[in-house]
Amino acid sequence: MAATRTLGGYLELARVGNAVAAGVLTFVGAFVAGGLGSVGAVALAVVATVAATGAGNAVNDYFDRDIDAVNRPDRPIPSGRVSARAAAAFAAALFLAAVVAAVSLPPLALAIAVANLSALVAYTQLFKGLPAVGNLVVAYLTGSTFLFGAAAVGPIAPPTWTLFGLAATATFAREVVKDVEDVAGDREEGLRTLPIVVGERAALSLATVVMAAATLASALPVVGGTFGLAYLALVVPADATMLGATVWGFRDPSTAQTWIKRGTFLAAAAFVAGRAATVIA
Numbered sequence: 001m002a003a004t005r006t007l008g009g010y011l012e013l014a015r016v017g018n019a020v021a022a023g024v025l026t027f028v029g030a031f032v033a034g035g036l037g038s039v040g041a042v043a044l045a046v047v048a049t050v051a052a053t054g055a056g057n058a059v060n061d062y063f064d065r066d067i068d069a070v071n072r073p074d075r076p077i078p079s080g081r082v083s084a085r086a087a088a089a090f091a092a093a094l095f096l097a098a099v100v101a102a103v104s105l106p107p108l109a110l111a112i113a114v115a116n117l118s119a120l121v122a123y124t125q126l127f128k129g130l131p132a133v134g135n136l137v138v139a140y141l142t143g144s145t146f147l148f149g150a151a152a153v154g155p156i157a158p159p160t161w162t163l164f165g166l167a168a169t170a171t172f173a174r175e176v177v178k179d180v181e182d183v184a185g186d187r188e189e190g191l192r193t194l195p196i197v198v199g200e201r202a203a204l205s206l207a208t209v210v211m212a213a214a215t216l217a218s219a220l221p222v223v224g225g226t227f228g229l230a231y232l233a234l235v236v237p238a239d240a241t242m243l244g245a246t247v248w249g250f251r252d253p254s255t256a257q258t259w260i261k262r263g264t265f266l267a268a269a270a271f272v273a274g275r276a277a278t279v280i281a
Ligand SMILES: CC(C)=CCC/C(C)=C/CC/C(C)=C/CC/C(C)=C/COC[C@H](O)COP(=O)(O)O
Pocket: 015, 017, 018, 019, 021, 022, 025, 053, 138, 142, 166, 167, 168, 170, 171, 175, 178, 214, 215, 218, 235, 238, 239, 261, 264, 265, 267, 268
């Protein structure tokens, strides 16, 4: 029983759902770039992404353990399911796994991996407490999965940049809503997040404008001929969910950010369906 509880603690520390989802985005990036012929490179890129995302989540919880004791006492470290020391060792092992997986990829992909791993290590201590900067870093990291997957198999083409932009802008909006949710604990820790600096309503207004722009821009892959009806069938409800949830953030930021996340995962499925349909067609 204790072993299951500890294993669950490590899986939760890595936020394995996010890590696998990030790996899917890297796969889509390679898929959109037409590079599934390079199975080895695609597999290494996906493994590097999953390991890096897990490492970033684990090191974030390690550095956030005091804030989380206020905001999220049920998380693995504050709840005692994983010790801080073990969490740090786990993060280091995942970072090493990401480096080992990325080191034999093409130069541009390796450069993206080095930049991203550095940003993940630095995020919590350097960027998170700066207004909007932490949100922009997480937004870039999430969108960069598409660039990383494409760079693993060849040059990065315009359709991949579109996917990068969509994922980054939607993620930025959700991060702002998450910061509104965490204002209490962040203020206690002296973090200068966007809602603390400009106020919660102004932050939520910015998140709404950014999310509206992202949802409008989600038509670009169809306009550009990258995706067709299979993509639209999923991205339209995803857009409605993400935008509607962002507006709901004025009433209940916690529920809002959870539903934005669900919308982004549906949007990721739209990318997969859109690309798969072009192969089947
Ligand atoms: C308008 C449009 C079509 C946007 C595209 C949205 C899209 C596909 C976004 C990507 C979402 C996704 C599947 C991300 C992978 C998981 C990940 C790395 C998320 C970053 O999470 C950072 C967050 O702070 C973690 O918090 P939590 O999720 O609460 O654990």
